[in-house]
Amino acid sequence: MTAPDDQTHRGAGAVRPPVHRVFVAQFALLLVISGAVAFYRQEVGVSLLLGGFIHLLPAVYFARQVFKFSGARAAHRVAQSFYRGELGKYVLTALGFALVFTMVENLNPLALFTGYGLMLVCHAVGVAWLYH
Amino acid sequence: MEQGLIYIAAALMIGLGALGTAIGFGSLGGKLLEGSARQPEMAPMLQGKMFLIAGLLDAVPMIGVGMAMYLMFAA
Numbered sequence: 001m002t003a004p005d006d007q008t009h010r011g012a013g014a015v016r017p018p019v020h021r022v023f024v025a026q027f028a029l030l031l032v033i034s035g036a037v038a039f040y041r042q043e044v045g046v047s048l049l050l051g052g053f054i055h056l057l058p059a060v061y062f063a064r065q066v067f068k069f070s071g072a073r074a075a076h077r078v079a080q081s082f083y084r085g086e087l088g089k090y091v092l093t094a095l096g097f098a099l100v101f102t103m104v105e106n107l108n109p110l111a112l113f114t115g116y117g118l119m120l121v122c123h124a125v126g127v128a129w130l131y132h
Numbered sequence: 133m134e135q136g137l138i139y140i141a142a143a144l145m146i147g148l149g150a151l152g153t154a155i156g157f158g159s160l161g162g163k164l165l166e167g168s169a170r171q172p173e174m175a176p177m178l179q180g181k182m183f184l185i186a187g188l189l190d191a192v193p194m195i196g197v198g199m200a201m202y203l204m205f206a207a
Contacts, residue, residue, distance in 0.1 A: 070175070071175055
């Protein structure tokens with residue numbers, strides 16, 4: 001029996017949407033593209049991969065926070081977890097970029113931002129397709 | 133002097149990006165609560181739509197954060 005204050009409280013009839021499929025598809029696409037590019041120019045492929053990861057990891061954290069609660073009775077908790085998830089995503093993204101820029105040598109910034117942007121677009125398209 | 137200007141530029145990029153995201157999320161969260169109160173049966177669907185819009189909302193500020201980090205640590 002779950003109490004209303006339980007961390008995983010979900011409203012009646014609420015089903016967790018299969019957002020993980022979008023992340024798996026994004027991860028697969030990222031691996032294929034960065035692998036193909038790394039075959040020709042290694043530093044560009046690695047930069048693409050890192051840029052993609054900088055988007056993917058905070059996005060997964062955000063999705064976990066967002067879908068922790070659901071249902072009309074938990075609406076205020078949903079809004080709270082949205083806020084918490086967004087804050088975490090912001091911090092994790094800043095941390096990811098800072099770590100990559102300070103610790104990785106032979107980085108291609110253009111490829112890094114391209115990988116990040118590519119994952120942003122894939123995420124938006126994937127989630128839109130999921131809810132269409 | 134130049135380094136100081138770079139830090140100010142990075143701080144403005146991060147701060148204004150966060151401000152825009154905060155305004156957008158405040159509006160979005162308010163609409164979610166309002167919509168859930170009006171039609172409780174629509175709450176899970178509204179949550180999914182909010183997730184979609186949230187991904188679009190923070191896209192540009194996140195790139196701004198990346199640019200700011202580039203200015204501070206790599207430029």
